Amino acid sequence: MSWKDTPKVELHLHHEGAAPPAFIRQLAHEKKVDLSGVFNDDGSYAFRDFVHFLSVYEAATSVLKTPEDYARLTTAVLEECAANGVIYAESFISPDFCGGRDVEAWKEYLHAIQEAATKAEADHGIVLKGIVTCIRHFGGEWAKETALCAAETKGDFITGFGMGGDENQFTQGTFKWAYDCAREAGLQLTTHAGEWGGPESIRQALDDLKVERLGHGVQVIEDAALMQRVIDEGVTLEVCPGSNVVLGVYPSIDAHPIKRLRDAGVKVTVSTDDPPFFHTTMTREYEMLEQAFGWGQDDFTALNLVAAEAAFCDTATKTKIKKRLEAV
Structure with missing residues (x-):
């Protein structure tokens, strides 16, 4: 079955990481920027492992210099x-x-992104919300400045605060001030944890940052007591199966714990993370999960309803999303 046209909800998508390689190459050509080493011979992004992926990601991002660039990207x-x-x-x-x-420069970029998102909603029926994200390997002080940007622009479009980057750098608690600031501003919270840092990174995220969702979070499967805590507290996992396999967190989709987590009662959702980097799309994710676990329309509708409920948006938007999902 083709899952291409099935309505889907995606909660874990890096804005720059979703940039089509052809788009980045075109922008580099226009700006006369040398991106040697960023692409394979077939035009796809080239990286060896997670740490190298981060450096390639930042190199590709380097051509995005202006609000207009971000509008085009969006x-x-x-x-x-x-x-x-x-x-x-x-x-x-x-x-x-x-x-x-x-903050003022950030507002200019944000305005451009939001304008492009509004047009995309009118043209394609897709709703976008933004999660302001600090970069873990940049450290706690820069994260404070990022949180202030988030607090200043919280509203209908900016609804959440999160953290990406190298999970092996610092602890979750290093970023407590930033998360407290975002929480006080009324933003909903997520963080990358349990992709590389093991169950302990998840425990830190829950204890120190008090997040509602976990980016990836799949390594919770290694700690039964912690998994029960995640279930009891209603924490939702933003699971990116294809990403986890390409980066070597798990050797194959068959070995991925998403089904075991779901069967145990953990709230799981499906996303692509950085889709062109990992040679995936939401359609491809569904195809892989169908093949590995035999999931069908009822499973995917249920997963999407979990995602809609966990979405960082207002009740009216959630209701509209759920109606579109339930109409399938």
Whole structure:
């Protein structure tokens, strides 16, 4: 079965990481930027492992210099999402890349992104919300500035605060001030944990940052007591199976714990993370999960309803999303 047109909700999508390689190459050509080493011979992104992926990601991102660049990026990303049936998406957007954490510059970038998102909603029926994201390996002080940018722009579009980057750098608690600031501003919270840092990184995220969702979070499967805590507290996992396999967290989709987590009662959702880097789309994720676990329409509708309920948006938007999902 083709899952291309099935309505989907995606909660874990990095804005720059979703940039089609052709878009980045075109922008580099226009700006006369040398991106040697960023692409394979076939035009796809080239990286060896997770740490190298981060450096390639930042090199590709380096051509995104202006609000207009981000408007074009947003259009390209949302067109691709909508072509794969996504009706609602949340993307991680970082003031580190959009104005260097200067609040006024950040607002200019944000305005451009939001304008492009509004047009994409009118053209393709896809709703986008933004999660302001600090970069873990940049450290706690820069995260404070990022949180202030988030607090200043919290509203209908900016609804959440999160953290990406190298999970092996610092502890979750290093970023407590930033998360407290975002929480006080009324933003909902997520963080990358349990992709590389093991169950302990998840425990830190829950104890120190008090997040509602976990980016990846799959390594919770290694700690039965912690998994029960995640279930009891209703924490939702933003699971990215294809990403986990490409980066070597798990050797194959068959070995991925998403089914075991779901069967145990953990709230799991499905996302692509950085889709062109990992040679995936939301359609491809569904195809792999169908093949590995025999999941069908009822399973995917249920997963999407979990995602809609966990989405960082207002009740009216959630209701509209759920109606579109339930109509299938």
